[in-house]
Amino acid sequence: xxxxxxxxxxxxxxxxxxxxxxxxxxxxxxxxxxxxxxxxxxxxxxxxxxxxxxxxxxxxxxxxxxxxxxxxxxxxxxxxxxxxxxxxxxxxxxxxxxxxxx
Numbered sequence: 001x002x003x004x005x006x007x008x009x010x011x012x013x014x015x016x017x018x019x020x021x022x023x024x025x026x027x028x029x030x031x032x033x034x035x036x037x038x039x040x041x042x043x044x045x046x047x048x049x050x051x052x053x054x055x056x057x058x059x060x061x062x063x064x065x066x067x068x069x070x071x072x073x074x075x076x077x078x079x080x081x082x083x084x085x086x087x088x089x090x091x092x093x094x095x096x097x098x099x100x101x102x
Contacts, residue, residue, distance in 0.1 A: 036044075048055060 048058060
């Protein structure tokens with residue numbers, strides 16, 4: 001993200017530039033409204049309060065995870081694939097051992 005000319009021309013240090021960028025990013029926000037059952041909202045906010053979390057932080061994390069899920073590794077899928085390969089190797093080793101004995 002390039003800095004607007006009024007910030008870039010101030011001769012700020014790198015950390016000042018980062019702080020300025022973060023400040024601008026905070027201002028460049030939009031809002032999403034969600035309809036939710038009142039009882040579910042109460043349960044949600046109670047859990048957040050118990051965990052010391054903020055609604056916005058949790059929802060932003062969920063959105064980020066959802067958007068990036070194609071990039072995430074499905075551990076269970078990998079586990080099943082490794083197990084299938086291990087079974088195949090065992091079967092092939094059994095065949096090879098049987099052939100070498102004959």
